[in-house]
Amino acid sequence: MAKLLRKPKRNPLSKGVCIVHDVKEGNTPLEYVGFSVIDLDKGAVFEEMLTDQECCAVILTGKATVTAGEQTFESLGTRETVFEKVPTDSVYITKEETYRIQGETDTRVALCYAPGLTKRPNRLLSAKDIQPEHRGIKMNQRSVHNILPDSLDVADSLLVVEVYTESGNFSSYPPHKHDQDNLPYESLLEETYYHEQDPPQGFVFQRVYTDDRSLDESMAVENEDVVLVPAGYHPVGVPDGYTSYYLNVMAGPKRIWKFHNDPAHEWILDREDS
Ligand SMILES: O=C(O)C[C@@H](O)[C@H](O)C(=O)CO
Numbered sequence: 132m133a134k135l136l137r138k139p140k141r142n143p144l145s146k147g148v149c150i151v152h153d154v155k156e157g158n159t160p161l162e163y164v165g166f167s168v169i170d171l172d173k174g175a176v177f178e179e180m181l182t183d184q185e186c187c188a189v190i191l192t193g194k195a196t197v198t199a200g201e202q203t204f205e206s207l208g209t210r211e212t213v214f215e216k217v218p219t220d221s222v223y224i225t226k227e228e229t230y231r232i233q234g235e236t237d238t239r240v241a242l243c244y245a246p247g248l249t250k251r252p253n254r255l256l257s258a259k260d261i262q263p264e265h266r267g268i269k270m271n272q273r274s275v276h277n278i279l280p281d282s283l284d285v286a287d288s289l290l291v292v293e294v295y296t297e298s299g300n301f302s303s304y305p306p307h308k309h310d311q312d313n314l315p316y317e318s319l320l321e322e323t324y325y326h327e328q329d330p331p332q333g334f335v336f337q338r339v340y341t342d343d344r345s346l347d348e349s350m351a352v353e354n355e356d357v358v359l360v361p362a363g364y365h366p367v368g369v370p371d372g373y374t375s376y377y378l379n380v381m382a383g384p385k386r387i388w389k390f391h392n393d394p395a396h397e398w399i400l401d402r403e404d405s
Pocket residue numbers: 266273275292294302303304309322365379390
């Protein structure tokens with residue numbers, strides 16, 4: 132199995148709480164991004180005390196109450212499956228904070244981590260404030276929900292976005308990278324992809340490669356897999372008949388998404404839509 136591909140597990144953590152993914156220091160080549168997926172049964176509670184990391188808790192499916200410090204956000208979450216394709220609710224939680232998530236229904240939550248540099252207000256990132264963004268033409272079309280974009284000055288390091296790519300299309304395409312701290316031309320951001328497919332027996336292809344090919348992995352990515360992108364271009368192709376969903380977490384030394392397209396494939400952008 133490719134080194135960048137992580138399969139889902141179901142490791143019980145406490146009563147009614149299961150860890151599906153846990154990408155963290157010690158098991159990842161990533162220095163800035165941490166990523167977990169947890170499943171909570173209705174009524175079950177997950178609690179964590181953050182130290183030097185900030186966190187964005189994305190309610191992928193189901194409903195939950197999130198308490199962060201003195202604030203409680205109730206009835207978060209908008210969908211039973213991610214393929215309802217409506218934006219969802221998330222909560223930004225600052226470093227050195229204790230937070231708690233309680234499932235109001237069975238719920239799946241993505242926990243996105245990155246270095247916290249300052250104490251900031253915790254904040255609800257409401258589904259109501261997310262306008263789906265359409266990108267691309269021809270077979271390069273996708274729909275994007277910007278949960279924590281760089282235009283929102285809410286976090287120190289974290290960028291979070293979810294993307295739908297329909298049957299037969301490519302996204303994160305033409306291939307782009309963001310692995311050089313060379314602003315204003317490019318920023319250095321690591322990235323994780325949490326993937327789902329509809330129907331769930333589907334798979335997508337993701338390649339992660341650098342210009343010199345010292346990194347070049349092509350992966351068949353199945354439902355609930357995670358792909359790590361420490362560096363390089365990272366396009367995704369979706370087979371006919373399936374819809375792809377992925378959640379991206381990005382972080383690096385500067386909180387700005389400035390990508391560089393692979394010059395070999397940039398011509399893709401210059402075509403007429405027809
Ligand atoms: O295809 C898209 O537009 C989504 C990607 O940009 C994805 O969010 C990503 O690769 C971010 O670097």
